[in-house]
Amino acid sequence: DVKVTQSSRYLVKRTGEKVFLECVQDMDHENMFWYRQDPGLGLRLIYFSYDVKMKEKGDIPEGYSVSREKKERFSLILESASTNQTSMYLCASSLAHSTGELFFGEGSRLTVL
């Protein structure tokens, strides 16, 4: 069965802390995505990667960076967490670009105090 695993379901961090969100997929997918989901705004793309060491900014990349050193792992980094980054973060992977079926992780709910 296809699986996308996010490292933490719930995190609580303090303003200014560095935060790492990890995502691992076991499907050998080229494409991996990080989204955030906020009430009333839906899912918005932060960054995506179409290959190892390759990344592209999504619609809301400010305050975030990513790392993809291995095909199966895509990390989202908040260099200095702020309260407006309190959100649900969802990782996804697919074989192709927007026409490919997306497989999502369970989500990581981050609270920044």
Add this chain to the structure above:
Amino acid sequence: KNEVEQSPQNLTAQEGEFITINCSYSVGISALHWLQQHPGGGIVSLFMLSSGKKKHGRLIATINIQEKHSSLHITASHPRDSAVYICAVPNYGGSQGNLIFGKGTKLSVKP
């Protein structure tokens, strides 16, 4: 940039009822996705369709390319169908590989 509108935003139904959720988009697409999100967060892909109709169990998805409209139907609804249903389309002109997501339809099925 594609824009996606879903309706209704919220829907309450009695068990057994036939459910319809609608999705309209502004720019012609190659494929449209229907997703399901249960409380707790995880999202599951239900359908990806580019024309006509697809069926999986009690779920049916249809798309009219000319009218830029898709519907998701649930027959004989059940409380376990309670979830948020989201449609998504490619964001041509935006970030490559990006999908634009509707804001979702929250369905609650009462026993």
